[in-house]
Amino acid sequence: MAITDSLAVDIQNLSFSYAEDAGVHYTGLNLQIPKGERFGLFGPNGAGKTTLMSLMTGLINADSGSIKLLGEPVDKKNKAVNKLFGFVPQDFSFYQELSPAENLEFFGAWAGLTKKQTNHRTTELLEVLGLQDVRNQQVQKFSGGMKRRVNLAIGVIHNPAILFLDEPTVGVDVQTRHAIIGYLHQLNEQGTTLVYTSHQLSEAEDLCNDVAMIDDGKIIAQGGLNSLMEKYKEPTLEGLFLKLTGKQYRD
Numbered sequence: 001m002a003i004t005d006s007l008a009v010d011i012q013n014l015s016f017s018y019a020e021d022a023g024v025h026y027t028g029l030n031l032q033i034p035k036g037e038r039f040g041l042f043g044p045n046g047a048g049k050t051t052l053m054s055l056m057t058g059l060i061n062a063d064s065g066s067i068k069l070l071g072e073p074v075d076k077k078n079k080a081v082n083k084l085f086g087f088v089p090q091d092f093s094f095y096q097e098l099s100p101a102e103n104l105e106f107f108g109a110w111a112g113l114t115k116k117q118t119n120h121r122t123t124e125l126l127e128v129l130g131l132q133d134v135r136n137q138q139v140q141k142f143s144g145g146m147k148r149r150v151n152l153a154i155g156v157i158h159n160p161a162i163l164f165l166d167e168p169t170v171g172v173d174v175q176t177r178h179a180i181i182g183y184l185h186q187l188n189e190q191g192t193t194l195v196y197t198s199h200q201l202s203e204a205e206d207l208c209n210d211v212a213m214i215d216d217g218k219i220i221a222q223g224g225l226n227s228l229m230e231k232y233k234e235p236t237l238e239g240l241f242l243k244l245t246g247k248q249y250r251d
């Protein structure tokens with residue numbers, strides 16, 4: 001238990017496929033992410049990043065093997081695991097016709113917070129993510145950047161120990177990117193483990209201390225970002241990515 005508890009994510013011998021002849025296949029995958037990391041998962045389109053995030057967050061079930069978050073098995077029957085993590089999915093996961101405050105009220109209650117806790121977190125998050133002035137306006141009228149910030153606020157409403165982020169800055173301007181990445185650093189300094197994926201590799205280089213490259217359902221490299229860049233003699237994450245995954249189109 002002591003060993004697993006130092007791991008935010010512990011994947012052992014995981015196998016998964018959508019169907020025999022479709023999509024990504026994971027066979028006997030192992031991946032350990034220690035607590036407190038800013039971990040980046042990278043790979044070309046279709047490599048299996050979103051699939052792995054969906055497995056780690058219990059949205060889809062593995063065919064075999066085990067996934068634990070802070071020692072708790074990811075399993076539909078294990079409700080305890082749901083409080084440990086937050087998920088910021090690639091697709092917006094809020095009600096467009098509601099305001100940010102109403103969305104956070106809904107998702108706060110869903111995460112098991114009291115009304116008082118939700119109100120407190122709502123004020124705090126809307127302030128830090130620059131949404132206080134629009135707290136009561138319908139989200140559907142917001143810009144892409146504002147919607148991304150609402151999506152992020154929902155993912156962290158319950159102060160999770162682990163935060164999964166699937167391309168959290170797609171389509172945002174430089175200001176929102178800067179604010180989101182700054183906030184993620186702040187969360188990590190307060191103890192939140194980040195598990196992040198993106199195609200924005202210069203942004204990822206600023207954020208991540210540890211990385212894994214996946215391609216076709218396999219981890220092809222993993223380790224500290226600086227030591228991997230040194231090992232492969234590539235001064236940037238983008239250079240490292242191209243060296244490991246090649247320059248040919250994947251879709």
Ligand SMILES: Nc1ncnc2c1ncn2[C@@H]1O[C@H](COP(=O)(O)OP(=O)(O)OP(=O)(O)O)[C@@H](O)[C@H]1O
Pocket residue numbers: 018019022023024043044045046047048049050051052
């Ligand atoms: N529900 C599904 N049923 C069948 N195949 C799927 C399903 N979801 C994804 N796939 C396929 O599995 C593969 C991996 O998809 P996934 O979305 O995990 O990749 P990704 O690395 O996140 O890609 P991207 O960078 O484009 O977001 C792709 O070939 C995709 O078409």
